[in-house]
Amino acid sequence: MTVLAPDGGTAAPPGPMAAVSCEQITYTFGTHTAVDHVDLRIEPGETFGLLGPNGAGKTTTIRMLVTLLKPVDGRITVFGVNTATQPMLVRRMIGYVPQLLSADGTLTGWENVQLFARLFDVPRKQRAGRVDGALAAMGLTDAAHRRAATYSGGMIRRLELAQALVNAPRLLVLDEPTVGLDPIARTDVWDYITKLRDEFGMTVLMTTHYMDEADAYCDQLALMHLGHIRATGTPADLKAALGEHVTLDEVFRHYTGGTLDESGEKGGIRNVRRTRSTARRLG
Amino acid sequence: MSAAPAAPPAASASIPVPGGPIFELKSLASRIVTLCWVEVCKVRHDRSELYTRAIQPALWLLIYGETFTRIHAIPTPHGIPYLAYLAPGIIGQSALFVAIFYGIQIIWERDAGVLTKLMVTPTPRSALITGKAFAAGLRSVIQAAVVVVLAAILGVSLTDNPLKLIATAFIVVLGSAFFSCLSMTIAGLALRRDRLMGIGQAITMPLFFSSSALYPVKVMPGWLQVLTKFNPLSYEVDALRGLLIGTPADMTLDVIVLVCVTVAGIGAAAALLPRLAKG
Numbered sequence: 241m242t243v244l245a246p247d248g249g250t251a252a253p254p255g256p257m258a259a260v261s262c263e264q265i266t267y268t269f270g271t272h273t274a275v276d277h278v279d280l281r282i283e284p285g286e287t288f289g290l291l292g293p294n295g296a297g298k299t300t301t302i303r304m305l306v307t308l309l310k311p312v313d314g315r316i317t318v319f320g321v322n323t324a325t326q327p328m329l330v331r332r333m334i335g336y337v338p339q340l341l342s343a344d345g346t347l348t349g350w351e352n353v354q355l356f357a358r359l360f361d362v363p364r365k366q367r368a369g370r371v372d373g374a375l376a377a378m379g380l381t382d383a384a385h386r387r388a389a390t391y392s393g394g395m396i397r398r399l400e401l402a403q404a405l406v407n408a409p410r411l412l413v414l415d416e417p418t419v420g421l422d423p424i425a426r427t428d429v430w431d432y433i434t435k436l437r438d439e440f441g442m443t444v445l446m447t448t449h450y451m452d453e454a455d456a457y458c459d460q461l462a463l464m465h466l467g468h469i470r471a472t473g474t475p476a477d478l479k480a481a482l483g484e485h486v487t488l489d490e491v492f493r494h495y496t497g498g499t500l501d502e503s504g505e506k507g508g509i510r511n512v513r514r515t516r517s518t519a520r521r522l523g
Numbered sequence: 524m525s526a527a528p529a530a531p532p533a534a535s536a537s538i539p540v541p542g543g544p545i546f547e548l549k550s551l552a553s554r555i556v557t558l559c560w561v562e563v564c565k566v567r568h569d570r571s572e573l574y575t576r577a578i579q580p581a582l583w584l585l586i587y588g589e590t591f592t593r594i595h596a597i598p599t600p601h602g603i604p605y606l607a608y609l610a611p612g613i614i615g616q617s618a619l620f621v622a623i624f625y626g627i628q629i630i631w632e633r634d635a636g637v638l639t640k641l642m643v644t645p646t647p648r649s650a651l652i653t654g655k656a657f658a659a660g661l662r663s664v665i666q667a668a669v670v671v672v673l674a675a676i677l678g679v680s681l682t683d684n685p686l687k688l689i690a691t692a693f694i695v696v697l698g699s700a701f702f703s704c705l706s707m708t709i710a711g712l713a714l715r716r717d718r719l720m721g722i723g724q725a726i727t728m729p730l731f732f733s734s735s736a737l738y739p740v741k742v743m744p745g746w747l748q749v750l751t752k753f754n755p756l757s758y759e760v761d762a763l764r765g766l767l768i769g770t771p772a773d774m775t776l777d778v779i780v781l782v783c784v785t786v787a788g789i790g791a792a793a794a795l796l797p798r799l800a801k802g
Binding site for chain 2: 306307308309328329331332334336338339340341342343344346347348351355356358359360361387403
């Protein structure tokens with residue numbers, strides 16, 4: 241039996257262990273470089289927002305971080321564990337909510353969470369308690385035995401958070417968690433995410449297009465554009481750097497050239513289609 | 524903005540992570556049980572597919588089987604009634620039809636984001652595919668049970684030996700596991716549901732007609748007899764006939780072929796899974 245241990249690579253970042261450390265990571269789709277030598281450091285306990293227009297490389301970065309894609313260059317560690325060499329260990333530390341609504345509508349909420357408890361090897365004796373606990377934490381106890389297809393959009397997002405929570409992850413990765421939700425459901429989902437972070441001290445990495453959410457809920461931000469990180473800092477610092485009374489929308493426009501989608505990235509159309517698909521499923 | 528909280532309790536990092544071949548095997552078994560459990564939940568919530576899928580084998584047995592029994596057009600070994608000879612073939616066909624479109628489900632899961640999330644769990648690709656293959660096998664066993672009941676209603680005398688019935692279920696699971704892996708492999712190449720539907724329809728009938736499901740190999744033309752040897756459905760049906768109606772069968776060869784093609788199918792589908800997830 242081995243115990244989770246830092247990978248001890250030669251390029252370990254300075255100072256205390258980061259929750260996430262990306263060093264010069266690069267990913268290409270054919271001839272197109274989606275992520276180009278990106279450096280990123282996320283401290284334990286932070287809520288970190290990765291912002292950028294469609295095609296900026298946010299989702300590709302997230303997919304490398306959660307071990308779905310292998311960087312063609314560079315190195316990613318999650319709590320010191322290398323994602324390329326020890327992906328299974330990294331997965332045990334991550335709770336992931338993808339952009340698409342990914343709960344299985346043909347199963348009940350309880351079954352959806354139970355599935356992930358089993359796949360994360362939660363011991364049988366603890367499983368029922370952990371599943372019930374995750375559903376209760378997300379306010380879904382009463383709806384637990386209804387099929388997920390009957391849930392509202394906000395409830396499905398909360399169910400996905402319960403799925404991500406059931407293995408007690410150290411890092412919660414949320415890819416546009418509130419896309420397509422109405423303002424009330426967005427606030428509702430954020431209340432639950434904040435509660436999770438405050439109660440369990442998780443590190444949260446999220447992408448979003450909503451600047452108001454990034455401003456309100458993130459400790460640190462990175463603005464990404466055309467595969468590069470253009471700026472990092474706290475929302476206050478980023479705004480202050482551009483002058484008084486500057487909004488985060490203006491910061492976003494400043495660093496991304498005032499466009500929402502100019503990259504022509506391979507995934508650009510697909511990103512839009514995915515977002516629309518999610519919005520459609522949410523009604 | 525929220526204040527940065529204290530360091531996390533390191534919940535998952537403090538969990539000892541087991542390793543070694545015994546853990547790997549236990550983990551594989553656990554994934555198979557889990558994905559079969561999901562399949563059972565789905566069938567329990569919506570049984571309509573069970574009923575609709577029972578129509579086609581019922582028609583094969585009732586119309587095709589009854590008619591060809593009357594006209595005595597197909598010579599069966601040891602004078603076995605044609606309906607009895609046909610029933611194991613229809614079980615094999617029914618399992619094939621369930622499994623061959625299983626790739627559509629995995630493409631749907633890809634499109635719905637379910638596959639991505641499954642792939643971020645500590646489950647090796649091969650274990651995910653094996654679990655899904657056995658889940659398809661379980662669904663086929665349920666379908667096979669329906670055909671056995673239908674055959675009994677039509678007066679076909681199949682074995683009532685519980686061990687042979689368990690072995691029958693094992694063969695059906697193996698055969699379906701292979702065909703579902705074939706389907707998931709094609710899904711990894713075709714990437715789209717409409718393409719997979721087309722390919723599935725194009726290969727299902729040739730697989731069915733080039734097997735011994737409907738008629739003995741010796742009545743086929745020479746070129747078809749050669750093709751039959753490369754068709755896993757023939758080995759599945761041969762084993763099913765041996766178990767259910769006691770015809771002579773090379774059970775060892777049948778099982779070896781089915782196990783080998785299933786392992787190869789799992790390898791191919793698992794290798795293409797990242798391509799499917801990206802697509």
